[in-house]
Amino acid sequence: MRLEKRQHSSPWALVLAPIGAVAFTLLVSALLVRWAGAPVGQTYALLLQGAYGSVFALSETLTRAIPLMLTGLAATVAFKARLFNIGAEGQLYVGALAAVAVGGMHDGTGLPLPPMLLFVLMMLSAALAGALLLLGPALMKARLGVDEVVTTLLLNFIVLLLVSLMLDGPMKDPTAMGWPQSVALMGELELTKLIPQTRVHTGLLLALSLAVALWALMKFTVLGFDIRALGANPRAAAFSGVPVTRTMVAVALLSGALAGLAGAIEVAGRTSYLTLDMSPGYGYSGIVIAMLAALHPLAVVVASVFVAGMLVGADSMSRAVGVPTFIADVIVAASLISVLVATLLTQYRVRWK
Amino acid sequence: MTDRVLSLSNISKRFGNLVANDAITLDLQAGEILALLGENGAGKSTLVSILFGHYTADAGSITVFGKPLAAGDPKAALAAGIGMVHQHFTLADNLSVLDNVMMGSESLWQVHTRRAAARDKLAQVAQRFGLTVDADALVAKLSVGERQRVEILKALYRGVRILILDEPTAVLTPQESESLFAVLAHMVAQGLSIIFISHKLAEVLRVSDRVAVLRAGKLVAQADARNTTQAQLAQWMVGHEVSPPQRRPSQRTGQAVCVLHQVSTAPARERLNGVSLTLHSGEIVAIAGISGNGQAALAEVLCGTRRIAAGRVELMGQPLPHAPSQLVALGVARIPEDRHDVGLVGDLPVWENAVSERLRSPVFSRAFWVKRRAAQAYAKAVIARFDVRGGGPATPARSLSGGNMQKLVLGRALMHPASLVDTETHAFTPKLIVAHQPTWGLDIGAVAYVQAQLIAARDAGAAVLLISDDLDEVLTLGDRVAVMHGGHLGQAKPALDWSRESIGLAMAGAQDVAHAT
Secondary structure (H helix, E strand, O other): OOOOOOOOOOOHHHHHHHHHHHHHHHHHHHHHHHHHHOHHHHHHHHHHHHHOOOOOHHHHHHHHHHHHHHHHHHHHHHHHHOOOOOHHHHHHHHHHHHHHHHHOOOOOOOOOHHHHHHHHHHHHHHHHHHHHHHHHHHHHHHHOOOHHHHHHHHHHHHHHHHHHHHEEEEEOOOOOOOOEEEOOOOOOHHEOOOOOOOOOOOOOHHHHHHHHHHHHHHHHHHHHHHOOOOOOOOOHHHHHHOOOOHHHHHHHHHHHHHHHHHHHHHHHHHHHEOOOOOOOOOOHHHHHHHOOOOOOOOHHHHHHHHHHHHHHHHHHHHHHHHHOOOOHHHHHHHHHHHHHHHHHHHHHHOOOO | OOOOEEEEEEEEEEOOOOOEEEEEEEEEEEOOEEEOOOOOOOOHHHHHHHHOOOOOEEEEEEEEEEOOOOOOOHHHHHOEEEEEEOOOOOOOOOOOOHHHHHHHOOOOOOOOOHHHHHHHHHHHHHHHHOOOOOOOHHHHOOOOOHHHHHHHHHHHOOOOEEEEOOOOOOOOOOHHHHHHHHHHHHHOHHHHHHHEEEEOOOOOHHHHOOEEEEEEEEEEEEHHHHHHHHHHHHHHHHHOOOOOOOOOOOOOOEEEEEEEEEEEEEOOOOOOOOOEEEOOOOOOEEEEEOOOHHHHHHHHHHOOOOOOOOOEEEEEEEEEEOOOHHHHHEEEEEEOOOOHHOOOOOEHHHHHHHHHOOOOOOEEOOOOOOOOHHHHHHHHHHHHHHOOOOOOOOOOOHHHHHHHHHHHHHHHHHHOOOHHOOOOOOOOOOOEEEOOOOOOOHHHHHHHHHHHHHHHHOOOOOOOEEEEHHHHHHHOOOEEEEEEEEOOOOOOOOOOOHHHHHHHHOOOOOOOHHOOO
C-alpha cells in the first residue's frame, strides 16, 4: 500500500471525507458500546441528550467549552505559525495564578482598586503571565533552534509544581481546612451568569469575541499574513520581508495570552479559587480542538462545543446505561484521527499493489 | 545491435486530469545511449519513475532482458539491473567513498562488513570503466564531478546493466561534462545501456546514439542522433519552430547603480570572500560558476536575506538596507533561485503572493490592515500583464506550473504598483534586478519570455545581475560576464572576450588566484 499525491482534489473526495470521518467515529464507538453490553442507539441518544438535549445540558456543555475554546485558539494561532505550543496547560495555570494573585482576597482584603479596574488588571496580568511563559521557548526556538515541543511540554510540569508550592504556601486559603486551594477571588470580580440557575457565565461572550478577533487578525491584517506565511514556508516568508523573530514573538505572546486568559476566566467564571485539579487537561484538549478545527479560529468554537458536549454527555449517559465515561475520550480521539485521515485522503490517494 | 534490453510498451499514467505519460512505447538496445529529451513537465521524470518503480503505471508493461518487471517496486528494478543517478546526489557526506558504495548492498544480518572484498570489487569496477576515485576519500571533500562519479560507481558496483542519468550535466563544468561523456562512451563499449535525460539539445546530439522526444506526455519522435539537427529536435520538443535566443547587447550603459566593495560573508555552506563588483544602469552582468561557489550568497546579500561580515554594499550611493521590504521600496527587483521554496508561499493564494514583498508599503496596508481590494487589483494586473495561467488571484500558488510561478515572481518584481495608474513612463522600472537562475527548469517558451523581460527592463534602464548555471544563457544575455569560484568573483569582462573554454577553466578555479588581488 502506498500514498500518491493527488494533483487535484476531486469534489467528491471533499464531500465524502467529512461524512466518512463521522461514520468511522460512530462505528468505532459503537463497537465499544456493544462491548460494554449497552444498546448502541439508546447510548448515542442519551449521549446527545446529555450534551445538548436541555437548557441545563447545553449550559453545562457551554461552561465546559469556554476554557476549551480559549486553549483551542491558543493552539490555533501558534500552530498556524508552526510554533508547536504544547504548554497551554501550564500557561492556563500561570494565568489562573496571576488572576488570583491580583484579584484574590488576601488576608481578607483585596487590592484597594475599583472592581472594574481590578477586573481589567486581573485579566491583563493573567494574559501577560501566560504570554511570558511562552516567550522563553519561542525565543529559544527562533534564536537557538531549541525544539519548542520539548521546552513547552516540560514547562507544564514546572508550572504545576509552582502552583502546588503557592497553594501550600503564600497563596493558601487559611479557611480551607488544610486543602491545597488558593484564596478566593473577590466577589465583585466574578463573572456573572448568562442563564440564571446554571453555571454558564459571560466568559463565553469573551471567548466568542476573541475567536472572531483572532479570525479577523489572521484574515485581514499584515500580522495575520506574516503568521500564515511563516507557518507555511519560513524561507519564502523571510524572503518576502516577514520579520521572522518578531512574528514568532508576537505569536508566542498571543498564544500564551489566550491560554493564560483561559485560566483567569475559569477562575473568575466557575471556581472562584485555584486548585491543582482545576483543569482536566484543557491545555492538551486545546490541541485536539485546534486540529479538529483545521486551525480555523471560528471552527474552534464549533469543535470545542463538540468536544465539551461529548465529555458532558458521556457523564450523564454513563449514569443511565453504565457505559464508562471514557467513551467520550474515545469519541474525541477517534474523531480527531478520522478527521486527520480524511484530510489526508483528500490530498493523497491510496494505491494498493 | 538488435539486442533489446528494455522495452516499455504502452505506458500510460495520469494524475487527475493531467496525462503525464500517454501510451509510450520505447525500446532500449544493448550498448546504446538513448537520450530522453523533453521540456519540464513533458513526462520524462514520470516515465523514469515508473521504470524505477516509484510510480505504478495505469496501463502498459515493462520488459527487462526478456522478463516482465514487477510494477511499483524499486527493489525489483534494482534486481533486474536498472540503476539510476539522480540529479541531486544521494550520498552521505560524512562517509568515505567506499562506505557510500557499500551502503545498502550488504545484509543486515552479517556480523561484520566485508570491506576488503568490497574494496577489491570497487577497484575492479573502477578500472573496468575508467572511473578513478580514491576509495578512502571523504565524500564531503570531493568536487561535484567526483561525487557524480561515485554515484555512477555505486550503480556499477551493484552490477547494473541499464543506467539512467537524470540531467547529469546540470552541475558540471564544460570540461567535467566532456570527461563524463568519455566515461559514458567507455561504459556502452562494455555493453551497458544508458538512458540520458536532458533538455539541452547540443549535448544530447553530442553524447547519444538515439534520441526519443517527449512532449506533453506523448512520445512525439525518435531519431538517430546522427541524422537529426538541433533545430529539428527543438521543433519536436516544443511543437512549433523556435528561433534560438539572439544576443542583443546593451545600447547604452549608465551610471553605477550598485557597488560591492570587498564584500565577505560569515563562513557557511557558501560564502563570499572579498567580492567587488559594480553594476551599471542599462547593462546585464552575468555571473557564471558551478552552483555552490558563492552565487547563492551573492544573491542573498543583494536580496536582503543574508548579512555581510566585511566590506560594503551601496545602492544608489547609499548603504544597502537590510530588510527585504526596504530593498523592494528602493527599487530592487528580486528573482530567487527557488521559486517553490523561496519565491512563493505555495499554500497562500496568488494574490497574497503577488503583494507579499510590498505588503508593508502604504499602497497595500494601512495601520496593520491589508488593503485587500488594492492588493487583489494589483494581483489581477500582474496576472494579466505577465500572462500567468492556471488560476486566478484566489488559487493557491502551489497549483501553478513552474513557468507560471516564475511569471508571477517576475511580474511582482518588475511591476511597480504605481505603474497600474501610469503605464507610460519608465519611472517605475526597477533600479536593480537580481535574477538568480531565472530560467531554471522552465520550458523553452517561458525561458524566452523571462529573458525578453530581463532585456526589456535593462533597455528601460535597470541594472541587471544575472546569476546562472547555464553557460548559453550567461553568454547570450550578459553584457559583461564574471565567474565565481570558491567565494571569489573574477573580473567582469565583456561577454565577447570569453570563450566556452576560458569560462570552463575559470569555473574550475584556474583563474581566481589571478583575480583575487
